[in-house]
Amino acid sequence: MKIPTIDLSAAGKDPELVSKLIVEACEEYGFFKVINHGVPHHIIKTMEDESFHFFRKSLPEKQRVGPANPFGYGNRKIGLSGDTGELEYLLLQTNQNYIANTSLLISNINDDDPSKFSNTVNDYIGEVRRLACDILGLMSKGLGLPLSVFTTLLTDTDTDSLFRLNHYPPTASNNPIGFGEHSDPQILTLLTSNHVPGLQLSLGNGHWLPVTPDPQAFCVIIGDLLQAMTNGRFVSARHRAMANTSSTESRLSMVFFGGPPPQTTITCPPQLLKGRNIYKPFTWADYKSHTYAHRLGETRLDHFKL
Numbered sequence: 280m281k282i283p284t285i286d287l288s289a290a291g292k293d294p295e296l297v298s299k300l301i302v303e304a305c306e307e308y309g310f311f312k313v314i315n316h317g318v319p320h321h322i323i324k325t326m327e328d329e330s331f332h333f334f335r336k337s338l339p340e341k342q343r344v345g346p347a348n349p350f351g352y353g354n355r356k357i358g359l360s361g362d363t364g365e366l367e368y369l370l371l372q373t374n375q376n377y378i379a380n381t382s383l384l385i386s387n388i389n390d391d392d393p394s395k396f397s398n399t400v401n402d403y404i405g406e407v408r409r410l411a412c413d414i415l416g417l418m419s420k421g422l423g424l425p426l427s428v429f430t431t432l433l434t435d436t437d438t439d440s441l442f443r444l445n446h447y448p449p450t451a452s453n454n455p456i457g458f459g460e461h462s463d464p465q466i467l468t469l470l471t472s473n474h475v476p477g478l479q480l481s482l483g484n485g486h487w488l489p490v491t492p493d494p495q496a497f498c499v500i501i502g503d504l505l506q507a508m509t510n511g512r513f514v515s516a517r518h519r520a521m522a523n524t525s526s527t528e529s530r531l532s533m534v535f536f537g538g539p540p541p542q543t544t545i546t547c548p549p550q551l552l553k554g555r556n557i558y559k560p561f562t563w564a565d566y567k568s569h570t571y572a573h574r575l576g577e578t579r580l581d582h583f584k585l
């Protein structure tokens with residue numbers, strides 16, 4: 280079993296081939312890596328530096344940006360339904376007002392330049408959103424759909440995308456789990472991490488495939504909404520992160536979750552529908568309420584099966 284790695288620079292010359300490889304990876308794993316993705320290295324590096332700068336602050340300082348209810352700084356508690364893991368995180372909405380306000384709160388702590396964090400986050404999000412749209416465009420092409428069916432959901436002014444910084448400090452705790460098994464609820468996730476390992480992909484039946492960390496690559500993870508919009512043809516990948524057992528180094532993952540405007544109806548486009556619908560139509564707002572009310576590890580999409 281090997282995680283597919285797709286060279287996006289080949290899409291210029293042979294978009295049909297790259298689209299086909301992406302569709303195959305989405306059907307088989309719901310998970311693949313992309314390289315030569317065009318996100319400049321310095322944008323990723325600056326985001327990583329700013330993240331570590333934040334996580335190095337004292338606990339009471341970080342807690343001023345929390346609790347994550349659901350947004351802001353969180354420590355060990357994941358979500359509001361009792362899940363826990365060996366990590367701390369910062370979960371952010373991606374709209375500019377929210378980023379500006381959070382950045383003020385963060386920079387006030389140490390009298391940092393208030394625009395530093397917001398500029399870094401905005402630059403990063405701009406790049407990963409562009410990358411997410413490139414990938415969604417290639418998926419649509421591979422599925423024979425109009426190119427914009429999925430991308431408009433992320434470019435709409437009301438797009439409900441999130442950005443999450445996960446910090447896994449070295450831990451001697453007995454809890455082996457950093458971030459428990461789950462699928463991401465949105466459309467598409469783009470994750471990059473530093474070189475410390477931890478991420479694992481579920482192969483079903485209790486088997487897990489460790490994902491070799493590659494700071495030059497992005498992991499692309501299919502979310503529940505894309506599984507519903509393809510009527511189950513694409514699978515949302517179940518994954519988890521193990522606690523960081525390195526003795527000295529911290530693990531950092533930076534995760535963009537591309538989500539649609541809350542009132543978007545999620546259903547399979549007629550051109551793609553073969554046979555009958557597996558899922559009843561629902562809005563993203565409905566799906567979020569359901570998600571927040573349940574445990575991380577539940578197969579939340581099953582609730583919307585017909």
Ligand SMILES: O=C(O)CCC(=O)C(=O)O
Pocket residue numbers: 443445458463470472477478518519520532534
């Ligand atoms: O940190 C990781 O590698 C996984 C994090 C994750 O799955 C998430 O934030 O949804």
Ligand SMILES: [Fe+2]
Pocket residue numbers: 461462463518
């Ligand atoms: Fe995830």
